[in-house]
Amino acid sequence: MTPVRRQLLDLCSAPDHYERDAREIAEMQLLAAQELFEQRIEQLPLLKRRADDGAVTRIGKLDDLLPLLLPHTAYKSYPPSFIEQGRWDRMLQWLQTLSVENLGDTDIRDVSGVDDWVDRLWAAGHQVMATSGTSGKCSFLNRSLRDREQLREYFKVVMGGFLGLTPKQDRPVFQLFPKGGPNYGVQSSLMNAELWGRPGDIHFLSDEPLKISEVSRAATLRKRMKEGVATPTEIADFEAESAAKNRQSQVRLQQMVEKILAHRHEPIFLSGMWAQHWIIMQTARAMGIGDGEFHPDSLVAAGGGLKGIALPDDYEQQINRFYGNVKRPKNYGMTEMALMLPRCEAQRYHVPAGLIPLVVNANADELIGRVDGVVEGRFAFVDLLFEGRWGGVIGGDRVRIDFAPTCACGRRGPVLLEPITRFAAPGEDDHIGCAGTIDAYLRGAVEA
Structure with a gap:
C-alpha cells in the first residue's frame, strides 16, 4: 500500500483521529488519491476509460476526481x-x-x-x-480478504470510540440478525461479535445465512404488486411463506430475549431493529422488569424500519427509557463504502480520514465546492480502504455536509448532518448522468 494512503488508514484507528486539522487531512487525501489512481488506472480498464474521457492524468484537486467516480448503479x-x-x-x-x-x-x-x-x-x-x-x-x-483485515482494525474503534469503550472480547453479544450471508450489515455483525464477544457467549438470531435470492424475490414481488402485474397466486404463496418464516423468527427472538434479560446487569453488546427492541421491552414488562435496569456500559444499537409493524409514535423514546443510561452507538454507512461514519454527542456523523467526502449536484455532473459551512447535494466519496475494487462512488443519498473546521462536539473535520434522505423514491431507479455511459461500456466489455 502506498505511503500516504497507509498513513490515513492508520490514522482512522488512532486515538487522536479527530484531533487533526481538517486542512492537513484534506491535503493528505489528495496525495493518497493520486497514489491510488496511479495503481488502479493500470488495473481497471474501466477507470482508465473514465480518466481518458475526462482528460484526467493526475489528481491535483478535488474536481479531478469527479470523472473517475462510478455511480452506485454500476x-x-x-x-x-x-x-x-x-x-x-x-x-x-x-x-x-x-x-x-x-x-x-x-x-x-x-x-x-x-x-x-x-x-x-x-x-x-x-x-x-x-x-x-x-x-x-x-x-x-x-x-x-485484505479489505476485511483492514476493516477489522477500523471496527475496533468505530463502535465504541466516541463512547469511551474498546472491545476486549469479554461480554455477551446478541446480534438480532442471521449469522451469515454476503451482506454488509450481516458481515459487520460478525466482525463486531468477534471483537466484543466473550467466547461461548455470542448469539445470533439464526444460524441460517441470509439468502440474496430471497431478498431479491421479495423486492421484485413488491415492485410487481406496485405495478399491478403480480398474480393472486404469487402474492398468496409469498405471504404464506413470509408468515411461516415470521413465526419461526418470533420463536427464535423470544428465546433470545430470555438470555438478553438474564444478562441485563452486566455489560452486553446488543444490536437489532427497532421492532425487535420493542418486543424485548414488551416481554420484559410482562415479566415485571422495569425501565433502566441494563448495565450502563452496555452497547445497544438500534435502527431500521418497522417492517409493517404498528408501533406508537413515541416508540423510540419508550425503548430508550427502557434501556436507560446505556451506550448507544450509531453510524452512517452503506454497502458501497467500507469506512462508516460514527455519530457524536452532537448527533453528527464524522468523516474518517480514509474517506474523501464529496458533494455533487443531482445529476452528478458538477462538484459542489466546499465552503466553511454547510453544503447540500448528492453524496459521493472515494474510500481509500478498498483493495478489491475502486472506491470512488456516486451514492444515492441527499446529504448536508458541514465543512466547518470544528464540530459542536469539539472534534475536528467535516461531518454529515441529519436527516439523510434518498434522491430516488422507493421503487424508482436513481437517474445519474454518467450511469448510461458506464453501463454501455460494461456491457460492451462483457459482450466483446
Whole structure:
C-alpha cells in the first residue's frame, strides 16, 4: 500500500483521529488519491476509460476526481438475463470489469443459482457483498480478504470510540440478525461479535445465512404488486411463506430475549431493529422488569424500519427509557463504502480520514465546492480502504455536509448532518448522468 494512503488508514484507528486539522487531512487525501489512481488506472480498464474521457492524468484537486467516480448503479449493471439464464460465466466476466483481483480461480461449474454463485466466489477468496434495492435487482461489490483485515482494525474503534469503550472480547453479544450471508450489515455483525464477544457467549438470531435470492424475490414481488402485474397466486404463496418464516423468527427472538434479560446487569453488546427492541421491552414488562435496569456500559444499537409493524409514535423514546443510561452507538454507512461514519454527542456523523467526502449536484455532473459551512447535494466519496475494487462512488443519498473546521462536539473535520434522505423514491431507479455511459461500456466489455 502506498505511503500516504497507509498513513490515513492508520490514522482512522488512532486515538487522536479527530484531533487533526481538517486542512492537513484534506491535503493528505489528495496525495493518497493520486497514489491510488496511479495503481488502479493500470488495473481497471474501466477507470482508465473514465480518466481518458475526462482528460484526467493526475489528481491535483478535488474536481479531478469527479470523472473517475462510478455511480452506485454500476454495481448492478449486468443484464438480468445473465441470472435468469444461469450465465454465471458472463456474470463473472461482468464482475471482473469492476474488480482489481483476478476472479478466474472461481469454480463456476454446475452453479445452482445466484446464492451458489456468490458462495463460489467466497470459496475462492473473493468476499463479494450483495445488496438488493426496491427494484429487486442485486448489486454485487467485490471485497478482498485484505479489505476485511483492514476493516477489522477500523471496527475496533468505530463502535465504541466516541463512547469511551474498546472491545476486549469479554461480554455477551446478541446480534438480532442471521449469522451469515454476503451482506454488509450481516458481515459487520460478525466482525463486531468477534471483537466484543466473550467466547461461548455470542448469539445470533439464526444460524441460517441470509439468502440474496430471497431478498431479491421479495423486492421484485413488491415492485410487481406496485405495478399491478403480480398474480393472486404469487402474492398468496409469498405471504404464506413470509408468515411461516415470521413465526419461526418470533420463536427464535423470544428465546433470545430470555438470555438478553438474564444478562441485563452486566455489560452486553446488543444490536437489532427497532421492532425487535420493542418486543424485548414488551416481554420484559410482562415479566415485571422495569425501565433502566441494563448495565450502563452496555452497547445497544438500534435502527431500521418497522417492517409493517404498528408501533406508537413515541416508540423510540419508550425503548430508550427502557434501556436507560446505556451506550448507544450509531453510524452512517452503506454497502458501497467500507469506512462508516460514527455519530457524536452532537448527533453528527464524522468523516474518517480514509474517506474523501464529496458533494455533487443531482445529476452528478458538477462538484459542489466546499465552503466553511454547510453544503447540500448528492453524496459521493472515494474510500481509500478498498483493495478489491475502486472506491470512488456516486451514492444515492441527499446529504448536508458541514465543512466547518470544528464540530459542536469539539472534534475536528467535516461531518454529515441529519436527516439523510434518498434522491430516488422507493421503487424508482436513481437517474445519474454518467450511469448510461458506464453501463454501455460494461456491457460492451462483457459482450466483446
